Amino acid sequence: MKMKREEVLKILTSIFQNNFDDEKIKLTDATSSVDIEDWDSLEQINLVVAVQDAFKIKFNIEEVNSMNNVGEMVDFIMKKVKG
Amino acid sequence: MKKLEYPFHAEEILGTKRKIKKELLASGNSFIEKNIAILGGSTIGEIKNMMELFLLNQGIKPHFYEAEYNRYYEEAVFSNDRLKNFHPDIIYIHTTNRNVDRYPTMADSREMIDSLVRGEMEKFEKMWNCLADTYHCPVIQNNFEMPMYRLLGNKDASDIHGRVNFLTRLNMKFYEYTQSHKDFFICDINYISADYGLKEWSDPFYFYLYKYALNIRAIPYLAFNVANIIKSVFGKNKKGFVFDLDNTLWGGVIGDDGVEQILLGQEAPAGQAYLEFQKYIKAHKQLGILLNVDSKNEYENAIAGLRHTDSELKPEDFIQIKANWESKDRNFSDIADTLNLLPESLVFIDDNPAERHIVTEQFPGTAAPEIGESHQYIQNIDRNGFFEVTVVSEDDGRRSEMYLENARRTQFRGSFADYGEYLISLDMRAVIRPFETVYIARIFQLINKSNQFNLTTKRYTRSELEAIMSDESYITLCGKLKDRFGDNGVVSIVIGRVNEKICYIDLWLMSCRTLKREMETAMMDALSERCRERGIEEIRGYYYPTAKNNMVKDFYGTQGFVKMEEDCMGNTKWVYMPVSSYQKRNKFIKVE
Numbered sequence: 001m002k003m004k005r006e007e008v009l010k011i012l013t014s015i016f017q018n019n020f021d022d023e024k025i026k027l028t029d030a031t032s033s034v035d036i037e038d039w040d041s042l043e044q045i046n047l048v049v050a051v052q053d054a055f056k057i058k059f060n061i062e063e064v065n066s067m068n069n070v071g072e073m074v075d076f077i078m079k080k081v082k083g
Numbered sequence: 084m085k086k087l088e089y090p091f092h093a094e095e096i097l098g099t100k101r102k103i104k105k106e107l108l109a110s111g112n113s114f115i116e117k118n119i120a121i122l123g124g125s126t127i128g129e130i131k132n133m134m135e136l137f138l139l140n141q142g143i144k145p146h147f148y149e150a151e152y153n154r155y156y157e158e159a160v161f162s163n164d165r166l167k168n169f170h171p172d173i174i175y176i177h178t179t180n181r182n183v184d185r186y187p188t189m190a191d192s193r194e195m196i197d198s199l200v201r202g203e204m205e206k207f208e209k210m211w212n213c214l215a216d217t218y219h220c221p222v223i224q225n226n227f228e229m230p231m232y233r234l235l236g237n238k239d240a241s242d243i244h245g246r247v248n249f250l251t252r253l254n255m256k257f258y259e260y261t262q263s264h265k266d267f268f269i270c271d272i273n274y275i276s277a278d279y280g281l282k283e284w285s286d287p288f289y290f291y292l293y294k295y296a297l298n299i300r301a302i303p304y305l306a307f308n309v310a311n312i313i314k315s316v317f318g319k320n321k322k323g324f325v326f327d328l329d330n331t332l333w334g335g336v337i338g339d340d341g342v343e344q345i346l347l348g349q350e351a352p353a354g355q356a357y358l359e360f361q362k363y364i365k366a367h368k369q370l371g372i373l374l375n376v377d378s379k380n381e382y383e384n385a386i387a388g389l390r391h392t393d394s395e396l397k398p399e400d401f402i403q404i405k406a407n408w409e410s411k412d413r414n415f416s417d418i419a420d421t422l423n424l425l426p427e428s429l430v431f432i433d434d435n436p437a438e439r440h441i442v443t444e445q446f447p448g449t450a451a452p453e454i455g456e457s458h459q460y461i462q463n464i465d466r467n468g469f470f471e472v473t474v475v476s477e478d479d480g481r482r483s484e485m486y487l488e489n490a491r492r493t494q495f496r497g498s499f500a501d502y503g504e505y506l507i508s509l510d511m512r513a514v515i516r517p518f519e520t521v522y523i524a525r526i527f528q529l530i531n532k533s534n535q536f537n538l539t540t541k542r543y544t545r546s547e548l549e550a551i552m553s554d555e556s557y558i559t560l561c562g563k564l565k566d567r568f569g570d571n572g573v574v575s576i577v578i579g580r581v582n583e584k585i586c587y588i589d590l591w592l593m594s595c596r597t598l599k600r601e602m603e604t605a606m607m608d609a610l611s612e613r614c615r616e617r618g619i620e621e622i623r624g625y626y627y628p629t630a631k632n633n634m635v636k637d638f639y640g641t642q643g644f645v646k647m648e649e650d651c652m653g654n655t656k657w658v659y660m661p662v663s664s665y666q667k668r669n670k671f672i673k674v675e
Contacts, residue, residue, distance in 0.1 A: 021101035038101075042128040045293050049300060050098045061291050 003081050008055075008074050015050045019043070029071030055081055084110075085443075087140040088452055089467045093303040100132055107139040112448070113630040114144035115542075117317065120171040121147060122155035124182035125296035133306030134175075134313075141314040142448075152294070155182075159210040167217070172544075173316065174214055175223045175309055179272065179296040180230055180250055187244045196243050204256050211260065211267065219546040221266040221316050223309060226254045228276040228297075231285040265545050268312050268473055275308055276301070278466075311468035317542060318531030321450065321469040322424055323373030324364065325415055327433035328385055328406070332364075332396065333357045334457065337388045338380055348393030356457040361395035363461045368400065371479030372470055373422060373486055375403040377414040377431070382406045402486045411438045412445040421493075422486060423595035425534070425631060430469050432460075474528050478572045488569040489596055495568075506601060506671040509566040513602065513672045515609040518552045518559040525573045526561055529594060534631040536603075537592040538624065538638060543578075556581050558613050562606050564597055564672070571597055575606050579613075584620040586610075591624065591638075604669040607642050611665040621660040628653040 013027045020038055033039040039047075048064050051057075051073065057080040067073050086096065086103065096103065119134070121127050131147050138145045148169045150158040155176055158166060183203060187196045207224070214222050230239075230246040239245030254273060261269050276284040279301050289295040297305065314320065329336045334346025334353045346354040347361075364374065374396070378385055385406030389398045398404060403421055405414040411433070419426045427448035433439050439451035452467055454460045478485075492509070499505035518526060527545050534540065543551070551557045562575035574597045578590040588610075593603055614622060624639040626632075636655075640646065643665075644657035659665070 015098070018099050018102070021099070021105065042126070042293060045289065045295070045299055046097055046129070049094065053094055061288060064292055 003078065005074060005078065008077050008081075009070070011054055012051065012070065012073065012077075015047065015054055019046060019050060027070045029074065030069055032069035051077065057081060084140050087137055087307075088450060089307070090453065090455075090463060091303065091307075093300050096133070096136065096303050097129070097299065100136060103136055104139065107136065112142055114139070114142055115317065115540075116144045116146065117172040117313070118170055119145045119147055119313070120150070120166060120169060120174045122150040122158055122174065122176045124153055124155050124176075124178035125290070126152065126294045127177055129295070129299060129302050130177060130306055130309075133303050134310055137303075137307050137310035138313060141310060141319050143310075143314060143317060143319070153182075156206065156210055160213045163217075171218050171220050173221045173223065173313055174218065175270070175313075176210070176225065178225055180227045180246075181290070181296050183227070183250070183253070186246055187249055189244050191244065193243060196249070200249070200252050200256065203253055204260075207257070208260060211264070215264070215266070215546070219550070220544055221268065223268045223270050223312050224257065225270045225272045226257050228272045228284065229281055231281070231287065268316070270305075270309050270312060272297075272305065272308075275304055279304055308468065311471040312473060315468075315471040315473040316531070318528075318533075320471060320532070321372075321430050322428040322532075323375060323402075323422065323430070324367070325375045325377045325418055325429050325431050326364075327411075327435065327438065328376060328378040328380060328388055330434045330457075331432055331454075331460075332361060333388060333391070333394070337384045342384075342387045342391055345388060345391065347391055353457060354393070356460075358393060358395060360457065360460045363465075365395050365400060367470065368483050369480055370470055370472065371482035373424075373483060374401045375418050375422075375429070376401050376405060377411055377418060377433075378406045379408055379411070380406040400483075402483065402490065410441065412441045415442050415446070415449075421490075423535070423598060430464075430467075432464065474524055478525055478528075481572070485569060485571060485596065488571075491568050492566075503671070509568075509600070509671075511564060511566045511600065511672040513562055513564045513605050513674045515560055515562040515605060515674055518548070518561050520552075522561055522573050523548060523552070526576055529573060529576060530590065530592065533592045533594065534629065535595050536598065536635055537590075537629075537632050538588070538635055539590055539627050540629050540632060541590050543590075551578060558586060558610070558617070560606060560609055560613070562602060562609070564600070564602055575602055577606055577610055579610065579622070581617065581619060584618065586614050586619045586622045588622065588624045601669055601671045603638070603642070605672045605674055608667045608669050609674065611659075611662055611667075614662045615665070620662055621658060622662060623647075624657040624659070626655045626657070 227250040233239035239247040286298045348354045403418045426446035431451040558579040560577040564571045575593040579586040639657035644659045648656040
């Protein structure tokens with residue numbers, strides 16, 4: 001059973017809420033570091049680690065480096081999560 | 084906070100750091116504030132965040148200075164106003180094997196490689212010396228972790244061209260420097276990375292992406308270790324253990340099984356685990372760590388267990404043995420009271436989570452680690468760094484003995500109806516003199532760990548103390564006390580700053596093991612005499628309340644000072660004048 005896009009987004013939202021300690025965060029595909037104050041380049045690595053753990057996947061360097069918004073992150077996750 | 088005690092979940096801490104920080108700040112604990120400068124040879128962002136959590140958990144609120152990325156050398160060696168204005172209390176240099184300028188190649192001669200070692204050492208020593216001369220504060224320096232690959236395979240360790248060999252040589256040089264310099268501490272990332280798993284630790288994914296020289300998941304372990312060194316330097320080490328017996332110091336329940344049946348000794352595998360654990364615990368006595376027992380048992384059974392032929396720990400190794408049917412927290416509190424220690428200075432070791440819970444509920448701040456199964460006890464306790472050693476004083480090895488002497492004093496006191504008679508019969512002799520170099524390690528230790536009988540709780544680094552020692556504008560007193568039961572060593576310290584005709588007491592403290600012995604009066608006599616010799620007319624004292632020093636709230640009042648001021652925080656200022664009218668009051672201690 002392949003994971004649905006909405007399910008991925010839901011899990012991502014809870015990771016972001018925990019990481020930034022802000023329950024008001026609502027993610028959409030377009031959400032990027034511009035929208036969340038504390039989301040800087042260094043914070044990205046924490047998110048990546050948490051996402052990898054949650055979905056039991058591994059990104060490569062290129063993928064991490066090319067994720068510009070939440071939508072792209074979801075794309076990578078969906079590609080990797082075993083169906 | 085349980086979450087931040089070993090064994091912890093690194094990923095959980097990383098993923099919820101903001102929430103944890105909020106909780107720590109809202110905990111109502113009191114914090115000492117410290118300025119901590121981090122000079123990094125790679126990214127330090129998350130290292131700083133994690134250090135903050137572990138330090139807050141130790142009661143230290145850090146303010147950080149972050150050097151520019153990979154400018155650790157320049158910021159240390161060249162004039163640096165930003166760092167000067169920051170007034171660091173401690174400096175942490177986070178360098179790794181990625182910061183070695185040049186490694187040997189196979190073509191290099193022995194002489195060439197020797198000169199590479201020298202060159203690297205010169206770079207680091209220059210930095211350390213500059214920092215010590217400019218900032219007079221403790222410095223923590225990472226050693227080198229082992230390399231992520233071995234070009235020569237196993238020979239990398241033994242061949243002078245190998246990186247393993249080269250880094251090992253540098254590490255040895257670092258240690259030589261440490262041994263001859265005080266206020267300089269190694270953060271042993273070589274051990275921590277091995278413990279974590281070098282392959283995971285040095286996963287270069289994080290370096291290529293964000294210039295972190297270690298795996299981000301390993302950062303909590305690094306930060307935890309650095310925080311342990313820092314809390315130790317600032318006097319926040321634990322002071323003793325309180326042990327359960329059944330299934331903690333031996334296997335089985337002695338009351339049910341009988342002394343012959345408990346698991347302890349070489350005969351059975353589980354017995355070996357308990358035996359090795361006992362040896363590990365006993366070795367702590369050399370560090371001055373106090374051992375105690377808090378067990379639900381008949382007293383006779385507890386003693387019988389400790390008298391077991393294979394028991395490494397004997398009843399005499401413990402200061403307090405509470406074996407009865409009282410609740411554990413009640414006994415725990417009695418033990419702390421008898422030792423004149425705060426409950427949070429003691430580490431509670433019990434295999435039973437319910438008992439650990441009762442004790443930590445009653446005494447927040449008390450550590451009661453999850454020790455796991457008997458074969459894991461040592462590893463789980465050791466990695467907590469409760470007793471992280473940063474300074475060793477001669478008293479450490481004798482501490483247990485001193486507490487036992489104190490127990491004999493208490494017994495002896497019971498035979499006197501009049502407290503004065505008891506004090507006379509103690510035959511107390513004190514030496515009260517200005518600071519001397521031989522005692523500086525002990526003075527430093529006492530200053531940085533005394534919390535209860537401490538009027539200002541001002542902390543000093545060793546360099547500051549040495550500067551004060553040779554500064555004419557200070558009056559320093561260091562009091563040692565002996566009696567018929569033994570030598571207590573250095574127990575009281577006063578630092579007064581003289582300006583014109585006034586002496587301002589920056590620090591006055593006493594070890595709690597000599598409470599109610601009139602030592603404070605002997606110190607006051609000595610202080611007023613020094614002041615009189617120097618023509619000082621007025622002595623001013625200060626009391627700054629903390630969570631722990633309520634016992635000396637009115638200390639200056641009892642010494643004849645008059646209260647001048649009190650602010651809304653309870654800070655009080657006191658004055659004694661004229662000094663010339665002071666009459667000596669100590670009747671019980673012979674002062675040499």
